Amino acid sequence: MAEEAKNLETARADRSVWLMKCPTVVSRAWQEAATAAASSSSSSDAAAGANSNSNANPNPVVAKVIVSLDPLRSEDQQLQFKMEMAQTGNGNTPKSYSLNMFKDFVPMCVFSESNQGKLSCEGKVGHKFDMEPHSDNLVNYGKLCRERTQKSMIKNRKLMVLANDNGMSMRPLPGLVGLMSSGPKQKEKKPLPVKPSDMKRTRRDRRELENILFKLFERQPNWSLKNLMQETDQPEQFLKEILNDLCFYNKRGPNQGTHELKPEYKKSTEDADATAT
Amino acid sequence: MGVSADGLVLKAACERCGSSSDLHGTGCRHATLCVSCGSAMARSGDCCPVCAAPIASLIREYNVLVDTTGEKQYTIGKFTTGVPPFSDRENAGSRSWSLHPEGQQGRQPTGNIWENCSNRKSCILEDDTGDYQYQGQIQGLQSAASTYYLLMMHGKDVHAVPADSWYNFSKISQYKQLTLEEAEEKMSRRRSTATGYGRWMMKAATNGAAAFSSDVTQLDDANEGETDQVHLKKGNKNGDENKSDKGSGEERAHVPMTKGREEEGSKDRDFDLDDEIEKGDDWEHEEIFTDDDEAVDVDPEEGGDLADPEIPAPPEIKQDDNEKHGGVGLSKSGKELKKLLRRAAGQNESDDDDEDTDEDESPSPVLAPKQQDQLKSEPQEDNHSKPTVLGHPYSTPHVSKSNQKRRQRGDDSKTCATPKKPKIEPDTKKIVVKEETSCSLEPTSEPFASARSDTNVSPITVEEIRVVLRLYAPIAMRDFSKDFMPRFSPRLRSPEDREVFLANLRKISHLQKINGQKYIILLEEYK
Numbered sequence: 139m140a141e142e143a144k145n146l147e148t149a150r151a152d153r154s155v156w157l158m159k160c161p162t163v164v165s166r167a168w169q170e171a172a173t174a175a176a177s178s179s180s181s182s183d184a185a186a187g188a189n190s191n192s193n194a195n196p197n198p199v200v201a202k203v204i205v206s207l208d209p210l211r212s213e214d215q216q217l218q219f220k221m222e223m224a225q226t227g228n229g230n231t232p233k234s235y236s237l238n239m240f241k242d243f244v245p246m247c248v249f250s251e252s253n254q255g256k257l258s259c260e261g262k263v264g265h266k267f268d269m270e271p272h273s274d275n276l277v278n279y280g281k282l283c284r285e286r287t288q289k290s291m292i293k294n295r296k297l298m299v300l301a302n303d304n305g306m307s308m309r310p311l312p313g314l315v316g317l318m319s320s321g322p323k324q325k326e327k328k329p330l331p332v333k334p335s336d337m338k339r340t341r342r343d344r345r346e347l348e349n350i351l352f353k354l355f356e357r358q359p360n361w362s363l364k365n366l367m368q369e370t371d372q373p374e375q376f377l378k379e380i381l382n383d384l385c386f387y388n389k390r391g392p393n394q395g396t397h398e399l400k401p402e403y404k405k406s407t408e409d410a411d412a413t414a415t
Numbered sequence: 416m417g418v419s420a421d422g423l424v425l426k427a428a429c430e431r432c433g434s435s436s437d438l439h440g441t442g443c444r445h446a447t448l449c450v451s452c453g454s455a456m457a458r459s460g461d462c463c464p465v466c467a468a469p470i471a472s473l474i475r476e477y478n479v480l481v482d483t484t485g486e487k488q489y490t491i492g493k494f495t496t497g498v499p500p501f502s503d504r505e506n507a508g509s510r511s512w513s514l515h516p517e518g519q520q521g522r523q524p525t526g527n528i529w530e531n532c533s534n535r536k537s538c539i540l541e542d543d544t545g546d547y548q549y550q551g552q553i554q555g556l557q558s559a560a561s562t563y564y565l566l567m568m569h570g571k572d573v574h575a576v577p578a579d580s581w582y583n584f585s586k587i588s589q590y591k592q593l594t595l596e597e598a599e600e601k602m603s604r605r606r607s608t609a610t611g612y613g614r615w616m617m618k619a620a621t622n623g624a625a626a627f628s629s630d631v632t633q634l635d636d637a638n639e640g641e642t643d644q645v646h647l648k649k650g651n652k653n654g655d656e657n658k659s660d661k662g663s664g665e666e667r668a669h670v671p672m673t674k675g676r677e678e679e680g681s682k683d684r685d686f687d688l689d690d691e692i693e694k695g696d697d698w699e700h701e702e703i704f705t706d707d708d709e710a711v712d713v714d715p716e717e718g719g720d721l722a723d724p725e726i727p728a729p730p731e732i733k734q735d736d737n738e739k740h741g742g743v744g745l746s747k748s749g750k751e752l753k754k755l756l757r758r759a760a761g762q763n764e765s766d767d768d769d770e771d772t773d774e775d776e777s778p779s780p781v782l783a784p785k786q787q788d789q790l791k792s793e794p795q796e797d798n799h800s801k802p803t804v805l806g807h808p809y810s811t812p813h814v815s816k817s818n819q820k821r822r823q824r825g826d827d828s829k830t831c832a833t834p835k836k837p838k839i840e841p842d843t844k845k846i847v848v849k850e851e852t853s854c855s856l857e858p859t860s861e862p863f864a865s866a867r868s869d870t871n872v873s874p875i876t877v878e879e880i881r882v883v884l885r886l887y888a889p890i891a892m893r894d895f896s897k898d899f900m901p902r903f904s905p906r907l908r909s910p911e912d913r914e915v916f917l918a919n920l921r922k923i924s925h926l927q928k929i930n931g932q933k934y935i936i937l938l939e940e941y942k
Contacts (some may be wrong), residue, residue, distance in 0.1 A: 146512035146540070151501030156566035157491070157578075165562040168575065172481045201479035203566075203573055206472045208440060209454035221479070245498045248488040248565060248578075249514075257514055259501050260567065262491065391921070401927055 146257045153261030155248050159268050163231060167223070171200045200224055203237075209392075220272060231282065232275035237267040341376050351384060352403070360388065360396040425475075439473035448473065479566070484734075489565055492540075492551060492582045499540075499547050540584060551582040551661045852935050875903055875912070877919045881941050886926060890933035892926075 160168075175198040204220040219237035246263040271279050342350075350370055354361060361369075366377060385397040428435050429449040437450040445465035448456070455475040462469055501512065516538045540549040563578040593601070883899070884890070890899055900907075907913050923941045926933050 146501075146514050148501040148512060153567065156573075158564045158566055160562045160563070160564050160577075165564075165577075168481050168564075175481070198481060199478045200481050200575070203477045203479055204474055205477075206442075206474045207450070207453075208472050209450075209457045242494050244495060246476075247492045247494065247498055247501070249490045249492055252487050257498055260565075263491070274476075318490060340510075347417075 146259055148259050149258045151247075153259060154264030155261045157246070157263045158237065158267045159266075161235075161269055164223070164235070164269065171198050171224075174198070197225075219267065221269065222269055232271040232279050234272040235269045236272045237269055240266040240268070247323050341373060342379065343368075347372060347377075348379055348384065351380065352399075355385075355399040360393045360398050362396050366397070439475055442472045442474060443468050444474075477568075479573045479575050480569075481575050486626075487576075488579050488702050489576050490580050490582060491563070492563075494549070494583050494584050496586050499549065512540065512542055514538060538582070539587075548587040549584040549585050551584040553580060553582055696812055875907075875916050875919070879903075879921060880916075880919055881923055881937070884935070884937045889927070889929070889936045892933045892935070895935060 201224060202222045204222065206220065207216045208218070217239075219239065220234060221237055223231075235265045243263070243266045248260040248263065249257065250260050251257050347370065351366070354366070354369060363374070363377070363381075366381070367374060370377065381397050384403055385399050388394055388396050388398055425438050425440055425447050426449075428445055429438060429452055429590055431448060431452040434449050438447055439453055440447055440449060440464055441453070443463055444465050445463050445685045448470075450473065453470065460469065499512075537553075538551045540551060541547065564575045565578055566573050568574075858934060887899070907916060918936075924935045924937050927936050928934075
């Protein structure tokens with residue numbers, strides 16, 4: 139276990155540490171100060187190594203904490219904390235903040251680890267603070283807020299009035315519409331003559347059609363449906379009905395797919411001829 | 416003191432009372448007072464001697480320095496159940512705390528421990544004695560919205576350091592570390608349980624050597640001595656604990672008691688199984704013997720049948736009776752044996768059926784069916800003998816017998832010329848039925864024989880159809896499929912023949928409707 143886990147140094151475990159929540163503006167300023175101080179300290183070391191004052195305090199002073207005690211108030215409200223920032227040159231940024239202390243918070247400890255890997259407990263969190271601008275800076279803070287409002291009111295878009303408003307470029311020319319519509323009209327005309335020919339077919343009298351069929355079968359014993367339609371010029375369904383009565387369909391044999399007159403009707407024609415003679 | 420010119424400069428002592436403790440400056444920063452003097456002056460309404468302003472507050476100032484070295488990374492650990500006692504003052508003896516990432520106990524940690532913890536999102540903080548153990552889980556890192564700074568006092572200045580990450584530490588439930596006395600108590604409890612074990616052994620051991628029992632008694636003596644020492648050392652509380660321990664020992668002893676009983680039962684079962692196996696072997700020996708007897712008897716029967724068919728029947732009946740008596744005698748030995756005997760009796764019954772079939776077959780004059788029946792009776796015998804071969808040491812003679820039977824089958828199959836082999840089963844009823852069926856088969860064979868003899872390869876000609884149509888015309892369509900087609904069906908084997916036949920039929924005849932029915936009429940050309 140000794141090799142696996144690192145020993146925790148607890149010499150400074152009893153110290154009291156303040157935990158403070160910083161606004162973004164303050165944290166940025168402090169980070170900039172830290173980086174600037176680091177660079178300046180390195181340059182100063184390079185320039186002159188004998189400056190003991192600069193080496194004594196390499197960390198810059200960024201703020202000042204003022205603890206004020208009001209003896210006339212009750213003991214609970216005696217202590218007040220105030221933090222004043224160093225002069226950083228920002229225009230209307232508030233320079234003093236009041237630290238509000240929380241009374242109830244979760245017990246916390248502070249651990250630290252150095253670059254060499256040493257662990258140590260730096261202390262307990264004794265007080266927890268929240269920062270807000272102090273009342274002394276109300277005027278400047280008001281100015282800052284007013285500036286923000288004015289910035290937000292600046293408009294990025296503007297309305298423009300069109301100079302060319304006569305309407306020539308706002309709608310297409312009527313001539314183009316006419317040219318576009320000429321094409322489909324020509325196409326539509328072509329299929330028209332086909333339709334009336336289809337509609338002209340009308341049913342003849344049943345007996346008349348039967349006589350026509352008998353004459354056709356005298357010429358040729360076998361007829362296909364298509365050929366009969368061409369010869370008689372009758373609707374397909376009507377023609378089929380009559381053929382079912384007069385003829386039978388050859389499904390097989392040399393006359394496959396053709397209609398042939400029934401023997402009953404063949405004899406009747408012969409009888410008719412005989413009677414005529 | 417102060418770096419800046421505006422800084423408050425406190426004097427060495429209080430201006431009023433001269434004390435050097437709890438020094439504060441006035442609000443106007445002109446005078447230096449202690450807390451008690453300041454409060455007194457405020458209540459009395461005194462003023463500052465320099466600017467004559469009323470004293471309203473006492474102040475102190477500290478410079479805030481930002482850490483630029485960056486040597487250390489700071490982490491905040493939350494302890495919901497309270498901060499552990501890290502400092503030495505609160506503890507009698509000093510403790511060393513250690514921190515390591517979880518899941519890495521088997522290895523040596525490399526790099527920054529917090530980084531390892533953050534990668535695994537958990538680490539363990541523990542004490543060397545084991546009294547305190549905490550498991551830390553990462554809660555969150557520094558975010559842009561809010562940053563936390565830690566202010567620590569260094570002399571008269573305050574150092575501000577940003578906090579990198581937050582961890583939630585929760586206490587881990589753990590077992591207590593025992594002192595020497597507590598360990599001894601637990602060991603004594605274990606010894607008391609050992610006494611229970613000894614008792615169980617005494618009760619459970621029905622079979623064993625005397626030396627084993629003597630060893631058990633020695634253990635009991637040793638345990639009793641130890642328990643007496645424990646009684647002497649401890650007071651009433653210890654006595655109560657011992658009683659509870661004894662009770663637990665007794666409870667524990669019951670379980671092995673039941674186990675012992677189960678073991679005894681299993682042992683008895685094993686013995687029963689051995690007995691069953693032995694008896695089964697004997698029984699199967701008898702079965703094998705019966706098979707040999709049957710095999711020997713069948714051959715002379717066949718010879719005898721040729722000379723005298725009636726004489727060999729009686730000895731078979733006698734053998735059956737002998738076997739039945741043997742079964743009855745064996746059934747008396749026990750209930751479990753009766754079951755096996757019933758199974759064997761079933762087999763005997765099947766054997767009887769086989770022999771009955773032999774008797775029935777002997778009077779029949781035809782020789783071929785006899786051979787068939789014999790062929791099929793033999794495989795049944797093989798079926799009976801097969802299960803015995805699996806678990807028996809007498810597998811070799813069975814194999815040889817089966818080989819002999821296979822050879823016999825081959826010879827018989829070669830001699831048989833008839834294509835059909837009716838299946839005969841051991842039941843007598845079925846045998847009778849089969850005989851009837853064999854009689855009925857004879858008349859059906861005649862038409863097939865005639866059909867085979869009269870088959871012609873040539874297709875049906877037009878003249879043949881014309882002759883039939885002259886005789887039977889006109890033929891109704893419903894009669895066509897019933898009477899007309901069957902006349903030519905024996906010659907219409909393939910669909911090609913049918914097509915030719917129908918084509919010829921169409922040439923000669925045509926369909927005509929007479930009185931609402933269709934008739935096939937021969938054309939005048941072919942009349």
